[in-house]
Amino acid sequence: MPSNGFLTPFRRDLLLAVVALVFLATPVGVSATNISETTYTYERAEVIVDDEDGITYAGDPRLKLFNTHLSEDIGCSVPQDIRLCAFERQLVANATIPTEVYTSNPSLPSPAFDIGIDRYRYVQSNGSVYEPTYAANRTVQNENGLYRVDLTLESASATDALRDVSIDATTENVDAPSVVVEAARQGTASADHEAEIPQTPVRVDDDTYYRVYRTDRNEPAPLGPFYGIVLSLFGPIIGLSLIYRLSHRIEISYVGEEGP
Known part of the structure; x- marks a missing residue:
């Protein structure tokens, strides 16, 4: 996939890593915002x-x-x-x-x-x-x-x-x-x-x-508890899948002098 001048492959991977971390942190976010509880x-x-x-x-x-x-x-x-x-x-x-x-x-x-x-x-x-x-x-x-x-x-x-x-x-x-x-x-x-x-x-x-x-x-929204459960369960799964995808995109190359 060709990249434009701004969204280079490195920046795209970095953005994907940030998105993955956000999904991994969804249980904490749900707990902090009390989306499924009375406040x-x-x-x-x-x-x-x-x-x-x-x-x-x-x-x-x-x-x-x-x-x-x-x-x-x-x-x-x-x-x-x-x-x-x-x-x-x-x-x-x-x-x-x-x-x-x-x-x-x-x-x-x-x-x-x-x-x-x-x-x-x-x-x-x-x-x-x-x-x-x-x-x-x-x-x-x-x-x-x-x-x-x-x-x-x-x-x-x-x-x-x-x-x-x-x-x-x-x-x-x-x-x-x-x-x-x-x-x-x-x-x-x-x-x-x-x-x-x-x-x-x-x-x-x-x-x-x-x-x-x-x-x-x-009171929580009518579907608040449902959304809270979905985000808590599937957020980390999505985040892990993105991390797994990123791990296969990393290329390791060796730069050094050639041997005799």
Whole structure:
């Protein structure tokens, strides 16, 4: 077969070798592109401390519409739990709320019973952050001389609270799936399986905070699994056949001085 000025026999063989390598690598390509599998996409939204709104999303109202919590450890964060927030706002206004629990210890350093304030570690109301706690009311005693336990809120730093409830992605053993950490650091990430998203922000290297959420779930094309199997099976066969063809085109010649 005659060759033109550009496609010389050497260049043609080189091109054929490249094509053969592409076919040999098709199983890797199929695995990397997830052509036959469902793909889950995750993105991030920055969480900041605002002077007016407290801990909030940075100019991204979509998550509020999607009912995505800022953190499950912050009561009254998005979405709003009407009953919970009404109770906490009343607690802020009235300073304390009485319970039906009594204690013999007026100092009450650590009660040996559950009074129901451990569902979350902080509460946010009207842009201010509080830490739920309890106190023995020294002015109220029952007939047995026990002091009534009252619920109360202590003012807390929003910056410290955000850092406290966040997952630190800078540690060696991060308590979050790798795809979630990648999305927090890079902005977006994909996986071939659905990850369990932490219901709290992730803190990355530059001390910024991001709430990761799933944005998409792409099902494979109807014939995607079939194409994936065909490419994985026949790609290497085609590549090997091209390599075999090339091996028979190699000509070895000896150039040297003739003997005496």
